[in-house]
Amino acid sequence: MPEQPRKKRQREPYQLPAGRHGLSRQFVVANQRQRILAAVADVCSAAGYVAMSVEDIVVTSGVSRRTFYDNFRGKEDVYLAAYDEVTQQLLRHVYESYEAADGLVAKIRDSLGAFLSFIAEEPAFADMCIVEVMAAGSIAIERRNQTMAAFATMIEKAAADELPKAKLPPALTAETLVGGIYEVVYSRVLQGRGDELPALLPDLLFSVLLPYVGQETATSLLKNERRRSKPKAKASSKPADE
Template identity: 40%
Template sequence: MSPSVPTEPLPRGRHRLSRETVVSSQRTRLLRGMAEAVAERGYVHTSVAQVLRRAHVSRETFYEHFSGKEDCFLAAYDAGVVSLQRGMRAEYESTADIDPVERFRHALGAYLEALADDPAFARTCLVEIYAVGPEALGRRDALRGGFVDLIATALGARDEDRFACEALVAAVSALVTERVAAGRADELPALRDPLVDVARRMVPRR
């Protein structure tokens, strides 16, 4: 979720790492530990202790970063979403001079590849978030709205085409979530071309 920060346990005893590096490493390992534990056991059956074992940090350190399990989960979700959106936007912005449907193809491909490369986050983001509570679902809904905006912009859709973009995002979400829930995240990249074809049919091109 943050490749520039070490995710391996830090060396024991004295070291020359800065306090900022230590704190960033602890937080990153806790976020990764949460995503992996939830992906394996489900949110309801994941305990803070199980996250600590994966992250190799103390309980005291955990509560220096988070108020509890839900707070850590939401932070892991947010960090993953930021990384996901950054990748999609980079693909979108790097293809400014090509056909709108091809821009959509690039952004969608980045999304599907990122989820396929990180099945633990994919399950956390798409499946287990339903078990967390109203705040988590509110964030999911906000994320979906952001994807609708991005796709509408990528396809050059007008205001009257927004419902078609919403339907397209719902279709993408349903198809992706189904495969992730079944443990078939590796199949996600193969959805790109069929979904691009659907986009071409659903959203009128100007």
């Protein structure tokens, strides 16, 4: 039986065309770096940080080992670079929602919703930054802690801007809340259920707001958010007289 011709591997949108392309050296270097960082997320999600190797990243990104080592010192270095890039994207996305909203409730709701949506829509990034960061060493965990501190600061600022000082809960409250949200997100991502996270917004919003606005207001907001998040019933296509 004659050997079947191999199918050509489809070129990814971020990959450069083969052969002479006339692109600037600066563009090529930036493209190669982005391909390496994207490959880190894909490999880390599929294999886990511990099993991930430089060879895996090189093969997935389609660059040479020399190109890899021109950009990064090794596995930990490239992981930290990829982690920083993704968390910068995430924080920018969350900050934009936070700044565009008006008032404590809206700021917390919109920024928390932006966070949950980002994680749900980027499963490889979620695996890399939420789950595998715990296996990537002390420096990576410290970067994670800094990201969580940034979220806690947002909550504290939104509360301080709206509530009198006498009504603010203890300073540790925001940090504790962010830690609890992280555990909820971690467990879903670990189980491959990251797509469920946006649906948890009403309950997580209740948990965050409770220490700041009290039981009655938080419960009312919870009910309103659950109503808002319910999918609208589709209009019947049947004639009214059937």
